Amino acid sequence: MSATPTTAHGHDHHDDQHEDDVGYHATVKGYVTGFLLSVILTAIPFWLVMGKVLPATLTSIVVLGLAAIQMIVHIVYFLHLDRKSQGGWNLLALVFTAIVLFILLSGTIWVMLHMNENMMPVDPQTMRTMP
Numbered sequence: 001m002s003a004t005p006t007t008a009h010g011h012d013h014h015d016d017q018h019e020d021d022v023g024y025h026a027t028v029k030g031y032v033t034g035f036l037l038s039v040i041l042t043a044i045p046f047w048l049v050m051g052k053v054l055p056a057t058l059t060s061i062v063v064l065g066l067a068a069i070q071m072i073v074h075i076v077y078f079l080h081l082d083r084k085s086q087g088g089w090n091l092l093a094l095v096f097t098a099i100v101l102f103i104l105l106s107g108t109i110w111v112m113l114h115m116n117e118n119m120m121p122v123d124p125q126t127m128r129t130m131p
Contacts, residue, residue, distance in 0.1 A: 026080060034077025041070040 045063040048054060054062065075081050081090045 030077055034073055037073045037077070038070060041066050041073065 045066050048059050048062060053059070075094065081094055083091055085091070
């Protein structure tokens with residue numbers, strides 16, 4: 001019998017974490033970077049809207065684009081979701097959620113925009129006599 005503890009497979013047992021199990025470690029520098037990026041990505045749309053720098057349609061597109069970028073900043077710097085966390089399963093769950101939300105929102109918008117086309121035509125005279 002050996003004096004060192006072994007597992008069922010005959011290997012020495014270690015309480016150390018394996019190198020491939022190392023996850024993301026939050027740092028103050030990471031939080032400050034995320035905060036500064038968030039402030040910048042909030043200030044630019046505020047300036048665009050309040051200063052009326054661009055036409056309304058273009059301003060809306062730029063604000064939505066910067067909002068998408070800010071969501072990515074929050075996911076990476078504050079939620080710490082990347083390809084390494086939990087072996088990539090967290091990121092996969094996030095991508096699946098984004099796909100489901102896209103389908104849900106785009107389907108809802110599509111139905112609402114095309115609802116009038118699929119309604120039965122009604123004569124305005126008939127509408128006046130309806131209760």
